[in-house]
Amino acid sequence: MKHRAYKFRFYPTDEQATLLAQxxxxxxxxxxxxxxxxxxxxxxxxxxxxxxxxxxxxxxxxKQPELSFLNDVSSVALQQSIRHQQTAFxxxxxxxAKYPTFKSKKHxxxxxxxxxxxxxxxxxxxxxxxxEALSIRWSRLLPSEPSTIAITKDRAGRYxxxxxxxxxxxxxxxxxxxxxxxxxxxxLFVTDTGSKIDNPRHTAKYAAKLAKxxxxxxxxxxxxxxxxxxxxxxxxxxxxxxxxxxxxxxxLSRKLINDNQVVCVESxxxxxxxxxxxxxxxxxxxxxxxxxxxxxxxxxxxxxSISKIDQxxxxxxxxxxxxxxxxxxxxxxxxxxxxxxxxxxxxxxxAAINIKTAGxxxxxxxxxxxxx
Numbered sequence: 001m002k003h004r005a006y007k008f009r010f011y012p013t014d015e016q017a018t019l020l021a022q023x024x025x026x027x028x029x030x031x032x033x034x035x036x037x038x039x040x041x042x043x044x045x046x047x048x049x050x051x052x053x054x055x056x057x058x059x060x061x062x063k064q065p066e067l068s069f070l071n072d073v074s075s076v077a078l079q080q081s082i083r084h085q086q087t088a089f090x091x092x093x094x095x096x097a098k099y100p101t102f103k104s105k106k107h108x109x110x111x112x113x114x115x116x117x118x119x120x121x122x123x124x125x126x127x128x129x130x131x132e133a134l135s136i137r138w139s140r141l142l143p144s145e146p147s148t149i150a151i152t153k154d155r156a157g158r159y160x161x162x163x164x165x166x167x168x169x170x171x172x173x174x175x176x177x178x179x180x181x182x183x184x185x186x187x188l189f190v191t192d193t194g195s196k197i198d199n200p201r202h203t204a205k206y207a208a209k210l211a212k213x214x215x216x217x218x219x220x221x222x223x224x225x226x227x228x229x230x231x232x233x234x235x236x237x238x239x240x241x242x243x244x245x246x247x248x249x250x251x252l253s254r255k256l257i258n259d260n261q262v263v264c265v266e267s268x269x270x271x272x273x274x275x276x277x278x279x280x281x282x283x284x285x286x287x288x289x290x291x292x293x294x295x296x297x298x299x300x301x302x303x304x305s306i307s308k309i310d311q312x313x314x315x316x317x318x319x320x321x322x323x324x325x326x327x328x329x330x331x332x333x334x335x336x337x338x339x340x341x342x343x344x345x346x347x348x349x350x351a352a353i354n355i356k357t358a359g360x361x362x363x364x365x366x367x368x369x370x371x372x
Contacts, residue, residue, distance in 0.1 A: 001166045001167070001168060001169075002166070002167060002169050002301070003147075003164055003165070003166055003167075004143075004164070004165060004167050005150075005162045005163065005164050005165075006140065006142060006146075006162065006163045006165060007160055007161070007162045007163075008136045008137060008138060008139060008160065008161055008162075008163070009136075009137050009158060009159065009160055010134045010135055010136040010137065010159050010160070010161050011135045011137075011159065012134065012135070012159055013132055013135070015130070015132070016127075016130055016132065016134070019073070019127075019129060019130055020111070020151060020153065020159070022069070022072060022073050023073045023074065023077050023111045024105075024109035024110070024111055024153065025105070026069065026070050026072075026073045026077070026078060027077055027078060027081045027103075027109075027110070027111050028103045028104075028105060028109070029067070029070070030058060030061065030070065030078045030081050030082070031081045031082075031084075031085055031102075031103050032102045032103055033061060034054050034057055034058065034061075034082060034085060035085060035100055035102060036102075037049070037057060038054065038089075050086070051082065051083070051086045054082050054085070054086065055079070055082055058078060058079070058082060072129075073129065074111075074113065074117045074127070074128040074129060076112075076113055076114055076116055076117035076128065077111040077112060077113060077117065080111075080112040080113070080114065081111075081112075084112070085100060088100040106155075107155065108152060108153065108154050108155060109152065109153045110150060110151065110152040110153075111150070111151050112148060112149070112150045112151075113127060113128065113148065113149050113150075113151070114147070114148050115147060115148070118149055120145050120146055123138075124136075125146075125149065125161065125163075127149075127151070134161060136161060142163060142165050143165050143166070143167040143168070144165045144166045144167065145165070146163035146164055146165050147164050147165070147166070148163075148164040149161055149162065149163050149164070150162045150164075154235075154239060155235040155238070155239070156232065156235040156236040156238070156239040157232055157235070157236075158239065169301055171301075171302055171303030172257075172258065172302045172303060172304070174261060174303075175259070175260060175261040176261065177259060177260045177261060178260055178261055178262035178263070178264070178356065178359075178360060179191055179192060179193075179256065179259075179260045179262070179263055179264065179356065180192040180264040180265075180352045180353060180354075180355040180356025180357070180359060181256070181263065181264070181265055181352055181355065182266070182315065182316075182348050182349075182351040182352040182355055183265070183266065183268070183286070183288045183291065184199075184286075184348060185199060185279070185282045185283065185286055186199060187199060187348065188200075188252070188286060188291075189252075189291075189352075190348035190349055190351070190352050191349075191352050192349065192352040192353040192355070192356045194346070194349045196348070197252065199285075199286055200244070200245075200248055201282075201285060202241045202244045202245045202248075202285060203241055203281065203284075203285040204285070205241075205244075206237055206240065206241050209237060210234070210237045210238070210241075213230070213233045213234045213237055214234055216230050216233075217230040217231055217233075217234050245285070245287055246290070249287060249290060249291050249294055250294060252291070253291060253294040253295050253298055254298060256295065257295065257298045257299055257302050257304050258302070260304070261304055261305065262304070262305045262306075262307060262359065262360065262363065263295055263299065263304065263305070263306050263307070264306075264307045264308075264309065264355050264356045264358070264359025264360065265292055265295065265306065265307070265308055265309075265355065265359070266308070266309055266311060266313070266315065266355060267308040267309065267310060267311045268288055268289070268292075268311060269311055270283065270288055270289040292306075292308075305363060307359030307360065307362050307363050308359075309355055309358045309359050309362060313354070313355075313358055314326075314354075315350075315351040315352075315354040315355050315358070316329055316347050316348075316350065316351040316354075317329045318350075318354050319338040319340065319341060319343060319345065319350070320343075320345070320350050320353040320354050320357070321338065321341050321343040322338060322340050322341040322343070324338055324339065324340040324341070329347075333347065334346070334347050334348075335347060
């Protein structure tokens with residue numbers, strides 16, 4: 001059995017919205033207070049604070065008169081925020097993330113509830129300190145009773161609940177097909193058969209509307225109600241762009257996994273590539289990292305394989321017919337002729353063929369092919 005999160009939108013009542021606002025605020029206060037305490041303790045006495053000490057500090061915070069409001073919300077959500085902070089520190093010390101940062105009320109708000117803080121009954125979810133069920137827009141049935149739920153409110157003011165459930169993983173039937181893909185900006189990706197999937201460029205599609213909303217926002221007085229409304233309109237446009245992008249990536253990744261036993265892709269360092277000021281916006285809009293992430297977890301669920309080749313493999317410069325590697329290939333050169341075998345190559349299709357060849361070789365021999 002595996003665990004999977006199912007995300008649904010819901011519409012809280014006024015009472016629930018007030019309770020959730022209090023919960024989000026208390027979670028933020030606890031997280032920030034303990035993060036400040038842990039940081040100060042380290043710089044003052046080099047003390048390393050673990051989860052047990054942080055949990056004891058939470059008990060002390062709840063006893064302080066000025067923080068008595070922490071007792072008005074579910075203690076589980078507060079405890080879970082400390083667990084998340086401990087995970088953040090673990091990721092930092094193991095080199096997977098930067099130092100934990102303070103939470104802001106201007107960003108996405110979230111609170112997590114374990115089984116003791118919510119009830120799942122007759123297809124409805126009830127959270128602690130609320131008698132009414134959440135008005136969830138169910139898009140599918142849950143495979144089992146959720147073990148944990150996370151409630152979030154994004155910057156566009158929308159509420160979502162994510163239910164973590166156990167589900168029986170059903171692998172897809174074996175397939176004899178494999179595919180190599182070369183991701184790009186003009187085309188989201190090109191396959192080894194020459195198929196080119198256009199990049200929808202969602203950011204460019206809404207650029208004029210977004211610029212107009214941002215201009216109106218800049219003219220509003222700081223701290224005014226009109227500025228808050230204008231900020232919400234900008235956030236909704238950003239949310240629309242993000243939703244469209246994710247929807248397209250989910251559809252494409254699902255089709256690739258359903259149709260192929262092996263998908264070969266490049267291992268791209270998107271964080272480094274996005275430092276290019278001329279291409280950063282286009283690379284971020286293409287969302288290559290999210291695309292590969294979706295391919296990986298969907299392949300794991302479906303019993304498929306993802307083969308990632310080395311980022312320095314010269315897929316574009318190497319002739320897929322004879323193996324000759326060009327010493328240099330300009331980025332604006334879209335077609336080139338191999339000086340050895342005279343084969344005429346489309347740059348992206350040739351790269352996809354080489355990625356597929358290298359990926360299948362890596363699966364067969366368990367190692368990367370030569371980079372030269």
